[in-house]
Structure formats: C-alpha cells, structure tokens
Amino acid sequence: xxxxxxxxxxxxxxxxxxxxxxxxxxxxxxxxxxxxxxxxxxxxxxxxxxxxxxxxxxxxxxxxxxxxxxxxxxxxxxxxxxxxxxxxxxxxxxxxxxxxxxxxxxxxxxxxxxxxxxxxxxxxxxxxxxxxxxxxxxxxxxxxxxxxxxxxxxxxxxxxxxxxxxxxxxxxxxxxxxxxxxxxxxxxxxxxxxxxxxxxxxxxxxxxxxxxxxxxxxxxxxxxxxxxxxxxxxxxxxxxxxxxxxxxxxxxxxxxxxxxxxxxxxxxxxxxxxxxxxxxxxxxxxxxxxxxxxxxxxxxxxxxx
Amino acid sequence: xxxxxxxxxxxxxxxxxxxxxxxxxxxxxxxxxxxxxxxxxxxxxxxxxxxxxxxxxxxxxxxxxxxxxxxxxxxxxxxxxxxxxxxxxxxxxxxxxxxxxxxxxxxxxxxxxxxxxxxxxxxxxxxxxxxxxxxxxxxxxxxxxxxxxxxxxxxxxxxxxxxxxxxxxxxxxxxxxxxxxxxxxxxxxxxxxxxxxxxxxxxxxxxxxxxxxxxxxxxxxxxxxxxxxxxxxxxxxxxxxxxxxxxxxxxxxxxxxxxxxxxxxxxxxxxxxxxxxxxxxxxxxxxxxxxxxxxxxxxxxxxxx
Numbered sequence: 001x002x003x004x005x006x007x008x009x010x011x012x013x014x015x016x017x018x019x020x021x022x023x024x025x026x027x028x029x030x031x032x033x034x035x036x037x038x039x040x041x042x043x044x045x046x047x048x049x050x051x052x053x054x055x056x057x058x059x060x061x062x063x064x065x066x067x068x069x070x071x072x073x074x075x076x077x078x079x080x081x082x083x084x085x086x087x088x089x090x091x092x093x094x095x096x097x098x099x100x101x102x103x104x105x106x107x108x109x110x111x112x113x114x115x116x117x118x119x120x121x122x123x124x125x126x127x128x129x130x131x132x133x134x135x136x137x138x139x140x141x142x143x144x145x146x147x148x149x150x151x152x153x154x155x156x157x158x159x160x161x162x163x164x165x166x167x168x169x170x171x172x173x174x175x176x177x178x179x180x181x182x183x184x185x186x187x188x189x190x191x192x193x194x195x196x197x198x199x200x201x202x203x204x205x206x207x208x209x210x211x212x213x214x215x216x217x218x219x220x221x222x223x224x225x226x227x228x229x230x231x232x233x234x235x236x237x238x239x240x241x242x243x244x245x246x247x248x249x250x251x252x253x254x255x256x257x258x259x260x261x262x263x264x265x266x267x268x269x270x271x272x273x274x275x276x277x278x279x280x281x282x283x284x285x286x287x288x289x290x291x292x293x294x295x296x297x298x299x300x301x302x303x304x305x
Numbered sequence: 306x307x308x309x310x311x312x313x314x315x316x317x318x319x320x321x322x323x324x325x326x327x328x329x330x331x332x333x334x335x336x337x338x339x340x341x342x343x344x345x346x347x348x349x350x351x352x353x354x355x356x357x358x359x360x361x362x363x364x365x366x367x368x369x370x371x372x373x374x375x376x377x378x379x380x381x382x383x384x385x386x387x388x389x390x391x392x393x394x395x396x397x398x399x400x401x402x403x404x405x406x407x408x409x410x411x412x413x414x415x416x417x418x419x420x421x422x423x424x425x426x427x428x429x430x431x432x433x434x435x436x437x438x439x440x441x442x443x444x445x446x447x448x449x450x451x452x453x454x455x456x457x458x459x460x461x462x463x464x465x466x467x468x469x470x471x472x473x474x475x476x477x478x479x480x481x482x483x484x485x486x487x488x489x490x491x492x493x494x495x496x497x498x499x500x501x502x503x504x505x506x507x508x509x510x511x512x513x514x515x516x517x518x519x520x521x522x523x524x525x526x527x528x529x530x531x532x533x534x535x536x537x538x539x540x541x542x543x544x545x546x547x548x549x550x551x552x553x554x555x556x557x558x559x560x561x562x563x564x565x566x567x568x569x570x571x572x573x574x575x576x577x578x579x580x581x582x583x584x585x586x587x588x589x590x591x592x593x594x595x596x597x598x599x600x601x602x603x604x605x606x607x608x609x610x
Contacts, residue, residue: 026414070410070417076435080385102409104444105375106474108333112375130381139409141446141469143476164446169411171448178485178493185490188483 005202006135006160007210007232010096011257013063019297020256020304022098022234023058024264025051025067025086031269033285044078047071051086054268055093057286061293064096064134066234066262084130091134098234099133102164106145114153118161135160137212137234140189147196151209155200160208160232163193165224168214168237186220187227194228206232206258213251215243215261222250225258233259239266239296240273245303256305267292310507311440311465312515312537316562318368318401324602325561325609327403327539328363329569330356330372330391336574338590349383352376356391359573360398362591366598369401369439371539371567389435396439403539404438407469411450419458423466440465442517442539445494452501456514460505465513465537468498470529473519473542491525492532499533511537511563518556520548520566527555530563538564544571544601545578550608561610572597 014020027047029037036053040046055065072083090097103113114120117136119129138150140163150161166176166186176186190211197209207230213221215237225233233251237243238261251259270276270292271285280288319325332352334342341358345351360370377388395402408418419425422441424434443455445468455466471481471491481491495516502514512535518526520542530538538556542548543566556564575581575597576590585593 028413068410068414068417070408070414070421073421073436074417076421077382077386077389081382084382102444103375104407104409105373106472106476109331109373109375112373112379116375116378116381131378139407139444139446141444141480142472142474143479143481145474145476167411167447169447169450171411171450174448174497175446175490175494176448178483178490180483180485180490185480185483185485189480192479 004158005200006154006158006208007206008202008204009158010063010160010232010260011204011206013096014257014260015255017063018301018305019061019063020252020260020300021062021293021297022064022066022260022262023054023062023267023293024100024236024262025054025065025268026071026264027051027268028071031272033282042078044075044082047075047079048082048085051082052089053286054289055086055090055095057289058267058293059093059095061290061297062095063260064098065090066098066100068264069099069101087131087133096135097133098135098137098162099131100137102137102139104139104142104146106142107149110146110149111153114150118150118153118157118159120153120156135162137162137164139164140192144192144196151196151200154208160210162210162212162234163189165190165193165211166213166217166220168216168241168243172214187224190224190227194231197231201230204257206230210234212236215248216241218247218250221248225250234262235259236262239263245299248300249304252304256301261300263296267296309463310505311459311463311513312511313507313509314463315368315401315465315537315565316509316511319562319565320560322368323606323610324366324368325557325565325605326367326598326602327369327371327565327567328359328367328572328598329405329541329567330359330370330573331376331569332356332573333376336577338587347383349380349387352380352384353387353390356387357394358591359594360391360395360400362594363572363598364398364400366595366602367400368565369403370395371403371405373569374404374406392436392438401440402438403440403442403467404436405442407442407444409444409447409451411447412454415451415454416458419455423455423458423462423464425458425461440467442467442469444469445497449497449501456501456505459513465515467515467517467539468494470495470498470516471518471522471525473521473546473548477519492529495529495532499536502536506535509562511535515539517541520553521546523552523555526553530555539567540564541567544568550604553605554609557609561606566605568601572601
C-alpha cells in the first residue's frame with residue numbers, strides 16, 4: 001500500500017480548504033468566450049486555453065476538477081493532447097483531478113484502462129502518464145472483474161475510483177431502479193461497492209473506492225449514504241442540472257466530509273446565466289467563474305459542516 | 306436516414322464474404338513479435354506496425370476488426386494516434402471497424418462520445434474524424450438517455466451500436482443476473498435493446514442497434530436470440546476465452562447472419578498457442594494469424610449457414 005490513501009487525501013483537502021467543490025471541465029465549444037476562440041489556432045487549443053483559465057479562476061475554491069473525457073475525445077487526437085495538458089495544469093495548481101470517463105471492461109483490458117488513467121504497475125513507460133489523473137469514474141455493469149483492476153491500480157498509486165451507483169438522469173431508473181428482491185439494482189450495486197471497498201479504507205474511515213450518486217434524487221442519496229457509510233460520494237447534477245444544497249446535504253458526514261459535489265455548466269459558464277450574466281457578462285467571464293465557485297463553496301460548507 | 310443501414314451492410318458482407326469473423330485488435334505489448342518491437346521507435350509505433358500486419362493478414366477472412374480502445378489509451382496520446390491510424394488502415398482494407406470502448410454517459414456528453422466514434426452532426430471539423438469507426442460498443446447502465454445519442458449519430462452516419470447485454474466474464478452475474486420479477490437484469494436490458502432498436506431496422510430485418518452477448522454462456526445466448534429477433538449480436542469470448550463453435554451457433558439465423566463472433570488472442574497471437582505454435586512459430590507469425598482467421602471463418606460458416 002502506498003503512503004497516500006485517496007480518501008484520506010480528499011478528506012484532508014476538504015478540511016483544509018473548507019471546500020467540497022468539484023468543477024466539471026466540460027468545455028462545449030459553442031459556449032466558450034469569444035476572447036478564447038478568436039485567439040486559438042484550433043478547437044483543441046481553445047479548449048486548453050479555456051480550461052487553464054477556468055482552473056486558475058477556481059483553484060482557490062475547489063478541491064478537484066472533473067474533466068469529462070467525452071468532450072476531448074470528440075476533438076480527436078488534438079483533443080486528447082488538450083486533455084492531458086489540462087490534467088497537468090490542474091495538478092500544478094494543487095487540484096485533484098477526477099478523470100470522468102466511466103470506463104468499464106474486464107481483466108487485462110480493465111487493467112489497461114486503469115494504467116492509462118491511474119498509472120501503476122501496468123503503466124507503460126512510453127505513455128508518460130499522459131492521461132494519469134488522481135481518480136477515475138467507472139461503470140459497474142460488468143461486476144467485480146471490472147472493478148478489481150482499478151482498485152489494484154488505485155491502491156498502488158494512491159489514486160481513487162468512483163463507481164456509478166445512481167446517476168442523475170431521468171432514465172437512470174430503466175436499469176438502476178429495477179426491483180431485485182425487495183430492493184433496487186442500484187441499492188444492490190451500493191452494497192457491492194461498500195463491500196469491494198472494504199479492504200481499501202484509510203485513516204479517515206473512508207475507502208479509496210467511492211460512488212457516483214446523483215444530486216437529483218435527494219431521498220435516494222440519503223438512503224445510500226446510510227447503506228454505504230465508508231464510501232466517499234461524488235455527487236453530480238448540482239446547479240444547472242437542478243440539484244440544490246438541501247438536496248445534497250445528506251451526502252456528507254457531520255464534519256462536512258465524505259462527499260464532493262460537482263458543478264460543470266453552473267461554474268464554467270457562469271457568466272451566461274443569472275445572477276452572474278448581469279453582474280459580470282462575457283467581458284469579465286473569469287471573475288464570474290471565480291464568483292460562482294466561491295458561492296458554491298460557501299453555500300455547501302455553511303449548510304453541511 | 307442515410308442510404309446505408311449498418312445491419313444491412315453487415316449482413317451483405319457476411320453473405321458475400323461467407324465470414325462472421327471479427328478480429329479483436331488487443332495489442333498487448335509483451336506479446337508482440339520481436340520482429341515488430343525491435344524495429345519500432347516506440348511502443349505506440351510497434352502497436353501500429355503490428356496492427357497493420359494483422360489487418361493485412363486477416364483482411365480476406367474477416368468482416369470486421371474490433372480494436373479494444375483500452376490498449377491504446379494505455380499508451381497515452383501516441384497510443385491514440387496509433388488507434389486512429391489502425392482504424393483507417395482497416396477501413397482501407399475493406400474491413401468494418403467496431404470501436405470497442407464501452408462508452409457510456411448521458412445527453413450532450415453521450416452525444417460527444419457518439420460524435421467522436423461515429424461522426425455525424427456533433428462531429429467537430431477539427432477532429433478530422435480521428436476516432437471515427439463504423440460501429441461502437443456502449444454500456445446500458447444509464448438507460449435510454451445514454452443510448453439515444455448514439456442511435457441518432459449512427460442513424461445519421463450509417464454506423465452501428467452494440468450495447469452490452471450479457472458479458473462473457475464470470476462476475477457478470479453480480480449485476481447482470483440479479484433477479485427482477487421473474488427474469489434477470491440482462492433479460493430486461495435485452496428487451497429494452499430490442500425496443501430501442503425498433504425504429505432503426507433495415508431491409509435485412511435487423512436493427513443498427515446490436516447487442517454484446519458473451520460466448521461463454523451458451524444457454525443464455527440461445528434464449529437472448531429468441532428474445533431479440535431483430536438485434537444483431539456481437540459475440541466475444543470465443544477461442545482463448547473458452548467459447549466454441551457449438552456455443553455460439555445459436556446466435557445466428559438460418560442463413561448464418563444476425564451475428565458476428567470476435568476472437569482476439571486466438572487470432573492475433575495465434576503463433577503462440579497450439580496448433581499454430583508448432584506449425585509456424587514466431588518466424589512465420591503472419592501466416593499463423595492468417596491460418597487462425599481462416600480456420601475460425603470456415604469452422605463458423607460450416608456450422609451455421
């Protein structure tokens with residue numbers, strides 16, 4: 001085991017920074033500030049310049065950023081270069097990086113994904129750790145064969161893993177809410193996650209194996225917290241997707257730890273929506289991003305710590 | 306709707322080529338021929354050189370190749386370049402390419418993955434279609450919000466989509482076999498897939514929305530074929546993973562169509578295992594690859610058409 005356990009590191013940072021904020025780096029090209037797009041040589045360059053500015057603007061208020069890998073893959077090889085450089089920039093600014101790829105496969109293939117995104121034994125020297133983040137998101141549909149390789153890599157490198165349990169979208173019910181002997185599929189997955197993570201708990205009491213639990217289903221969030229007392233939560237769906245502070249409060253323990261909350265559009269495009277559009281506008285978009293992150297931080301911290 | 310429906314295209318190729326063979330391009334570095342690794346400048350170069358040789362060696366006998374994206378991501382940006390070039394080379398050799406990424410997300414994020422791997426409306430000009438394949442694999446855990454964007458992209462570009470239904474690994478039972486009101490989770494997912502694919506059926510009677518069903522559970526395969534009569538199957542787990550011709554026969558319709566079967570290690574590393582190790586050895590590894598693909602093709606075709 002490495003000296004660092006991801007859950008302990010996350011807990012330490014939440015306490016020190018008094019922040020449970022994760023900023024989602026989902027750089028939709030059509031929404032970037034003109035200042036950025038007009039001075040960039042390519043869409044991938046624009047994405048990287050935008051991410052750097054956003055990271056700088058939120059570094060003081062966030063504990064982590066969560067780049068959504070789809071938006072980089074969409075831009076091809078150049079996009080993946082921008083992804084790699086964005087990850088490095090965030091880490092240089094002392095932010096944890098959660099690579100949101102929802103990867104899933106089995107055995108040696110899962111180990112290859114784990115090596116790509118967490119490093120560790122299977123990391124090929126040649127990759128130079130291009131895509132190496134501090135934590136990754138994964139999908140549980142394949143069972144423990146698809147989780148174990150990520151746990152092994154994370155345990156060896158001090159990384160973290162967040163498994164999808166209950167996602168924030170409306171149609172998540174179609175598979176996740178199916179009834180299985182008195183409970184739901186996602187509740188059974190929750191039990192598995194708590195169990196899989198048990199050998200990987202740190203001094204904080206939390207495991208390096210976390211769970212993704214959407215902010216849009218507050219009652220389920222509270223029930224899942226009870227069912228997974230040692231599992232850190234990554235809670236998406238806050239802000240633009242509808243989740244409010246009172247909806248996510250149940251994710252936290254009494255000290256405000258045990259969970260982080262992600263907002264993407266609500267922070268990175270803050271100047272495009274109330275109340276920041278009137279106060280700042282596109283001309284002062286960086287300040288709007290900082291203000292939105294600061295507001296999210298204080299709203300969450302005051303309500304939960 | 307574009308003129309080409311992926312299921313029709315797949316059916317046409319199966320008939321013309323008398324082949325249901327998909328060759329999995331899972332280039333594990335430690336298993337590449339020394340001839341390749343010794344003349345390559347980097348691991349990613351070795352992977353690309355190996356893939357090109359394998360593609361040339363199997364082009365006559367396969368209908369498609371299925372690169373497993375994890376093995377390219379593991380090599381970082383250089384690996385993704387090798388992936389892009391491997392995809393192009395296979396298409397130039399008249400093979401369909403199934404990008405095996407098991408991607409999953411919702412709404413605009415899923416649309417970004419779909420644009421990356423299938424092209425279409427959301428495809429950014431700058432990407433140059435780097436990762437654009439003919440079909441992709443996706444994961445159903447997020448429900449229809451995570452499937453619709455892929456269907457829309459595939460429908461617009463003539464591409465195909467294969468949803469994980471029942472995977473070939475032992476622990477697939479942990480989530481996929483949970484009992485939900487008289488059936489299993491994977492059977493419910495099967496019903497959803499058949500239903501989601503209904504508007505996208507071609508002249509062949511099959512939908513561009515297919516299913517991944519492992520070769521290692523023959524009884525379930527037969528039952529799923531009955532449950533999803535209009536859904537083309539992608540069957541992994543053949544050969545090295547244990548699946549035999551008789552195990553996969555139920556996947557096909559009476560004319561030998563409606564399914565393709567993947568073998569990775571059994572073909573691309575054929576010279577490392579019986580009977581090809583003695584007959585060819587590493588010195589004639591290309592011939593071993595061709596022989597294994599030819600044998601798989603004839604074994605399957607004779608048993609199922």
